[in-house]
Amino acid sequence: MLDHRAAGLTDEQALAIYRWMLLTRRLDERLGVLQRSGAIPLALSSRGHEAAQVGAALAFARGKDWWFPYYRDLGAVLVAGTTPLDVMLSSFGRAADPSSGGRQTPYNWGDRRLNIVARSAPVGVQIPQAVGVAQAAVRRGDPIVVYCSFGEGAASQGDFHEGLNWAALHRLPVIFFCQNNGWAISVPLSRQVAGGSVAARAAGYGIEGVSLDGTDPFAVHAAVRRAVVRARAGGGPALIEARVHRLDPHTCDDNHAAYRTGAELRAAREADPLPAVADYLRRRGLLTDAAAAAVERAVAAEIDAAEAAARAARPPAGEEALGPVTAPPAPAPP
Numbered sequence: 589m590l591d592h593r594a595a596g597l598t599d600e601q602a603l604a605i606y607r608w609m610l611l612t613r614r615l616d617e618r619l620g621v622l623q624r625s626g627a628i629p630l631a632l633s634s635r636g637h638e639a640a641q642v643g644a645a646l647a648f649a650r651g652k653d654w655w656f657p658y659y660r661d662l663g664a665v666l667v668a669g670t671t672p673l674d675v676m677l678s679s680f681g682r683a684a685d686p687s688s689g690g691r692q693t694p695y696n697w698g699d700r701r702l703n704i705v706a707r708s709a710p711v712g713v714q715i716p717q718a719v720g721v722a723q724a725a726v727r728r729g730d731p732i733v734v735y736c737s738f739g740e741g742a743a744s745q746g747d748f749h750e751g752l753n754w755a756a757l758h759r760l761p762v763i764f765f766c767q768n769n770g771w772a773i774s775v776p777l778s779r780q781v782a783g784g785s786v787a788a789r790a791a792g793y794g795i796e797g798v799s800l801d802g803t804d805p806f807a808v809h810a811a812v813r814r815a816v817v818r819a820r821a822g823g824g825p826a827l828i829e830a831r832v833h834r835l836d837p838h839t840c841d842d843n844h845a846a847y848r849t850g851a852e853l854r855a856a857r858e859a860d861p862l863p864a865v866a867d868y869l870r871r872r873g874l875l876t877d878a879a880a881a882a883v884e885r886a887v888a889a890e891i892d893a894a895e896a897a898a899r900a901a902r903p904p905a906g907e908e909a910l911g912p913v914t915a916p917p918a919p920a921p922p
């Protein structure tokens with residue numbers, strides 16, 4: 589793991605990364621339990637991706653920059669300002685869900701207040717949309733940077749190539765952040781990513797492409813921050829590929845034991861970034877047993893409160909439930 593100071597992070601910032609990762613992990617796990625108990629319809633785990641998501645997202649300016657996350661991006665949307673309560677409201681389909689008033693499928697994050705743009709179901713559609721927002725911002729002279737994430741499977745879509753080409757041509761401030769976990773549901777990288785590397789494609793567009801260990805939040809943060817600073821200064825986009833492990837099946841409706849070997853799953857679990865970051869901080873004397881227990885308690889209390897509030901919140905009523913997901917209804921013709 590890259591030394592956090594070499595990554596330009598203070599001790600406090602390194603600890604904050606650990607707290608965000610832990611919140612992501614425990615919230616994810618709670619959503620899994622809620623789904624299994626029948627309380628919510630869907631659980632889509634980010635376990636294994638937390639270091640990449642948190643490290644990358646912390647390089648952006650919350651409330652100012654724009655976000656086009658993908659469904660497996662719980663850690664990034666939390667850092668962007670989505671609260672555990674917001675996540676629970678969406679998962680329970682409540683009227684107060686900021687992404688859609690309980691109408692959108694959970695995990696299609698969106699929040700107008702935070703510039704998080706909800707995506708729709710086809711993978712990769714958010715890529716040209718992110719590029720369009722970046723181009724609009726450049727025309728307005730608004731110095732934002734756009735976070736655009738996706739898996740390596742989505743990088744096989746035409747939207748990926750069109751988006752990168754346009755962003756590169758116009759030097760737009762977009763960070764294309766590929767979370768490569770080696771699987772698109774049950775299809776391995778070797779059967780759908782020609783050339784075997786997403787980052788290598790950047791050369792074809794004349795932009796920077798970086799492939800790195802996505803279980804190291806400090807290395808991810810340093811690389812993404814460098815790209816964000818450059819993009820904000822007019823230096824154009826970058827493609828950053830974080831190699832991660834998907835610790836769980838694609839969603840709660842999938843059984844990955846049907847297509848992953850025991851050896852691969854064991855290797856993935858051994859590369860779990862959460863205990864690795866905790867060990868790193870302990871070895872440097874930054875995390876004591878008491879501090880780790882206190883963080884666990886605080887995270888559990890926040891998730892408990894979010895779950896209780898979402899359970900008590902009301903679902904959208906009648907007509908409200910049938911409203912549109914992404915835009916207010918068009919005015920009736922005169």
Ligand SMILES: Cc1ncc(C[n+]2csc(CCOP(=O)(O)OP(=O)(O)O)c2C)c(N)n1
Pocket residue numbers: 660709710711738739740741742743745767769771772773838
């Ligand atoms: C255009 C399109 N094709 C197929 C699907 C079905 N689908 C949903 S998620 C997914 C896997 C995508 O894998 P990847 O982009 O690598 O992300 P990961 O889920 O592994 O994080 C697929 C094939 C879809 N939503 N859209």
